[in-house]
Structure formats: structure tokens, C-alpha cells
Amino acid sequence: MTTIRLYNTRTRTKETFTPLDPQNVRMYVCGPTVYDRAHLGNARPVVVFDVLYRLLRHEYGADHVTYVRNFTDVDDKINARAAQTGRPISEITAETTQWFLDDMGALGALEPDAMPRATQYIPQMIRMIEGLIASGHAYEAEGHVLFAVESYAEYGQLSGRTVDDMIAGARVEVAPYKRNPMDFVLWKPSTPDLPGWDSPWGRGRPGWHIECSAMSYELLGESFDIHGGGNDLMFPHHENEIAQSCCAHPEGKFARYWLHNEMLQVEGKKMSKSLGNFFTVRDLLDQGVPGEVIRFVFLSTHYRKPMDWTAEKAREAEKTLRKWYAQAVQGVGTGDPYDSVKTALSDDLNTAGAIAECHQLSHADDITTLRHTLQFLGLMGDDVPEWARLPEGTGLGELADKLHTVRLQAMQSKDFSQADSLKAALADAGVEVRMSKDGVELVPGPDFDPSKLETLK
Structure with missing residues (x-):
């Protein structure tokens, strides 16, 4: 124990x-x-x-x-x-x-x-x-x-x-x-x-x-x-x-x-109706801020420290959760939360430390542990929430393969203009491009607009 x-x-x-x-x-x-x-x-x-x-x-x-x-x-x-x-x-x-x-x-x-x-x-x-x-x-x-x-x-x-x-x-x-x-x-x-x-x-x-x-x-x-x-x-x-x-x-x-x-606090100031920075939880939910994103922002600060809610933190939280969900959804079977996350929480509820450990875990190959860790933290249910699901027919998989091929060709020809143009178009569509020796991964961000991908397919 x-x-x-x-x-x-x-x-x-x-x-x-x-x-x-x-x-x-x-x-x-x-x-x-x-x-x-x-x-x-x-x-x-x-x-x-x-x-x-x-x-x-x-x-x-x-x-x-x-x-x-x-x-x-x-x-x-x-x-x-x-x-x-x-x-x-x-x-x-x-x-x-x-x-x-x-x-x-x-x-x-x-x-x-x-x-x-x-x-x-x-x-x-x-x-x-x-x-x-x-x-x-x-x-x-x-x-x-x-x-x-x-x-x-x-x-x-x-x-x-x-x-x-x-x-x-x-x-x-x-x-x-x-x-x-x-x-x-x-x-x-x-x-x-x-x-x-x-x-x-x-x-x-x-x-x-x-x-x-x-x-x-x-x-x-x-x-x-x-x-x-x-x-x-x-x-x-x-x-x-x-x-x-x-x-x-x-x-x-x-x-x-x-x-x-x-x-x-909100945006560095005490929350107050007179300052126009007073929000109910329902206000944020109705504005389209997912509950998991609100929770993530809360967990990113230790409970004994003042917490500052900002729109930028919410955007970054949504981006991170979309990435983690794309990985975690592939995890299957039973499992336990990541030991380092449990260790962080056991040290006076160090949720900020737990989030940092999740970042490390997301770079590892153990997607099943990532899934169970997010569920343990209350950041994920049995499946990816609706707001984080990709619409059918986005074609990101095909585009990832296309960019991987173009990149390999560019490494041979030393002409990276086509690869750079494709990456820029993906970024404009709100897609994060991740490249490694194993291939290309495309992760939709909070501003993902699938309509901008039509000309790239």
C-alpha cells in the first residue's frame, strides 16, 4: 500500500x-x-x-x-x-x-x-x-x-x-x-x-x-x-x-x-462581477469549454496554491487532452494507474506532479496504462468524450502517410518545399504535426477545422 x-x-x-x-x-x-x-x-x-x-x-x-x-x-x-x-x-x-x-x-x-x-x-x-x-x-x-x-x-x-x-x-x-x-x-x-x-x-x-x-x-x-x-x-x-x-x-x-x-483567480485577478471576470461552471460549459478541460486546469496547480484560471490555460489543456485521448483510446484490457502518478498524489495531492507524469507517460508506449491513469484522475471515462472525437472522414491517416512519403522524398532530393507547404497547411487547419523516425502523427488541436483539409487529400 x-x-x-x-x-x-x-x-x-x-x-x-x-x-x-x-x-x-x-x-x-x-x-x-x-x-x-x-x-x-x-x-x-x-x-x-x-x-x-x-x-x-x-x-x-x-x-x-x-x-x-x-x-x-x-x-x-x-x-x-x-x-x-x-x-x-x-x-x-x-x-x-x-x-x-x-x-x-x-x-x-x-x-x-x-x-x-x-x-x-x-x-x-x-x-x-x-x-x-x-x-x-x-x-x-x-x-x-x-x-x-x-x-x-x-x-x-x-x-x-x-x-x-x-x-x-x-x-x-x-x-x-x-x-x-x-x-x-x-x-x-x-x-x-x-x-x-x-x-x-x-x-x-x-x-x-x-x-x-x-x-x-x-x-x-x-x-x-x-x-x-x-x-x-x-x-x-x-x-x-x-x-x-x-x-x-x-x-x-x-x-x-x-x-x-x-x-x-481569473486572469490574474480576484473573481468579481464588478470586474467582469465572474464565471459559473455552467457559463463555461455553455461556452463550449469541456468539463474535462476545466478539471485539467484545476489539477495543474497544487491545491494549497492560489489557482489562476486563464483562457490560454484552457486552450493548452484541451490541446493536451486531445493528444492523450488519441493515444489512450487504443488502450485495451484492465490495468492500474501509473505508479509515478499515484506517488505524486500520495504526496499531499500533488496533482501538478501527477499531470507532469502523465506527459512523460504519453511519450511511452504503454497506452493502456495511460488510459487507466486518465480514468483514475477523472479526466477520461470509458471512452473518448464526444467533443474530442474526430469527425468521420477527416482523412488524417491518409494525410499522415502522404506527409511521411513526401518527407522521405525530400530527404533524398534535399528539396523540402513540398513537405514544408503540407505542414503549413496542416497547421493552418489546426493540426499538430509530429515527426519521428517511426513516421508521422497528426493530432487535431482545439482549433481543428476539417474543411481546410479537403484540398490536401
Whole structure:
């Protein structure tokens, strides 16, 4: 078995991953708030932790890994969208949940083993809050229930901040009923026009942080292996999860390994609607950018480094994938991913290193291993995707033979004008020409135009 090493945000070191139970490896990742389409930044953690999920399944067996990713379907943003559109909340969340699954599926992401919705776990949240009040870690005030941050001595260890630093640097809600400015809401009252559930503290709805603690406990237990998400969630969301979970279930350790991906930029700038560089995943898919290309660009940068999405990177990714697919489609039979790719991923999910190894593999003769490696990385299904298929009758094979013959003649006559003219015409048609002692290979690029080949046949 390959040794997997992961950078643990909590300890700030790269550690050897040792699951609590190799027969039941457990991972929880914070999912989306479902009120709109997922933007490009939302997709990065999905792809990052999909790669980790695939690696864990490969090493421990698919039946021995449980991956949970939640849907937040009770939230003020959802309430605002319902008020704005006049549509029922349940209709909005059902629609946007399916949008999310469809868009992430287009990026090659496997669906987690469990995808709980917050509204399905309200009773469990209420029980956890009751326990926190009983143990002195939470208190009721003016219809709210708040977690008492000072009751948990290790608060701030994940983000590495002191409570004073957090107060100074955070947008803390100032409320007269808070004992400490950093105390956070576990339960809040609902007006008649807002979603609400009956509770010991009146009709209301849960705060954001409690949902992940309740759902992870119900589905994974008081201790599990990995908790992941974007680094924008480290504080306050993950910090608060740790506090309330460890206080509610002191017999456990909650999550042992914490992984956080860095943020995404577009063309070197922070993604922003005001800058005109804001894209949803669906925007790119509808513009004709294949999901595999989006995934490739994501994998080309290590998850702990900021990622810059550019149109040029997308073009290069499509060109590379077309080349690899042309090779991999010829691979037959069963096989395993390339060992060097598995080694790269086992070193803190070094996907950029894995992509570099795929480049090396593409120059080798083992096309079956290339095929299984691309499938392992989620870059290829059982066959070449439709967008990368060559139209029937392109005649590239015949043209490759023709160029090979012309080239051999030129080597004899020392007149390369005809060969150069043919190569230039192929390049103008969007075809990459590769020559070696074994012959000529023609690979269509992203700008391939078969109509320009008609005069060359």
C-alpha cells in the first residue's frame, strides 16, 4: 500500500495519513449553499477532494471509504432569493441542488457516499444544542442560543489566532445579548415569513455552523479522519465546528486531518462581477469549454496554491487532452494507474506532479496504462468524450502517410518545399504535426477545422 502524506492545517505539518479504521475511512467536506449556480471557485474544492476520494478508494477499497458532503438548504441567502423571485424555498433548493450535481458531474466528480441536506437534520441539531446548554458551553438569550467561546480553551488553534485577534480582524455581529463578541449563533428566532422549526427556545432555525457538526456526527461518528474545504472556511466556520463538536462530544476528537484548498483567480485577478471576470461552471460549459478541460486546469496547480484560471490555460489543456485521448483510446484490457502518478498524489495531492507524469507517460508506449491513469484522475471515462472525437472522414491517416512519403522524398532530393507547404497547411487547419523516425502523427488541436483539409487529400 502506498504511504499517503497530507498537510494538516491544524498542526501545520505534512503528516502520514493513518486512518482510525482502515476498514472505514471517513471524510467530510463542506458543500454548497444552494440558492444559485456554482461559480468556478466553488468547483475547486469539489475537484480537489474528488481526487483525494479517488486515491483513498484506490488504496483502501471503494467499500471502505465514506465521503460525506452536505447541502446547506436553510440560509438567509436562500430566504432572500425566495423573497426576490416569489418562488417557494423548497423549489429553489431542489433546482439548485440538481444544478450543482449536474455541473460537478460534468467536471468528472464522483458523487459522495452521502449528501445530507441541513433541513433533514434539524432534530439532531436541536439535540446537540440542548447538550451544549446543559454542559455550560452555550446559553439562551432573547430567543437566540449562542455558543460561549470562552468555554472552549482551544478555540483558535485551527486558524492560529487568539480570540483578541479574531475580534479585531473579523466582522463580528454586535448584539447586546452576547456575553462575548465572539460568541456565535447556534439557533435564532424566525419570523412567520421565514422557515422555522419548533424548539425549546421557540420557533426558529439553526445557525450555519451547527449543521456540519450535527450531520458529521450522525453520519461519521464523534471522531473521523478528514475534514476538508476552502481556506475561506477555516475561520469562522471550521473553527466553530471544532469548538461545538468537541464540547458536545468530548469523548471524540472530531476531525483528525484538516485540509484546505487555496482560492481561485481569473486572469490574474480576484473573481468579481464588478470586474467582469465572474464565471459559473455552467457559463463555461455553455461556452463550449469541456468539463474535462476545466478539471485539467484545476489539477495543474497544487491545491494549497492560489489557482489562476486563464483562457490560454484552457486552450493548452484541451490541446493536451486531445493528444492523450488519441493515444489512450487504443488502450485495451484492465490495468492500474501509473505508479509515478499515484506517488505524486500520495504526496499531499500533488496533482501538478501527477499531470507532469502523465506527459512523460504519453511519450511511452504503454497506452493502456495511460488510459487507466486518465480514468483514475477523472479526466477520461470509458471512452473518448464526444467533443474530442474526430469527425468521420477527416482523412488524417491518409494525410499522415502522404506527409511521411513526401518527407522521405525530400530527404533524398534535399528539396523540402513540398513537405514544408503540407505542414503549413496542416497547421493552418489546426493540426499538430509530429515527426519521428517511426513516421508521422497528426493530432487535431482545439482549433481543428476539417474543411481546410479537403484540398490536401
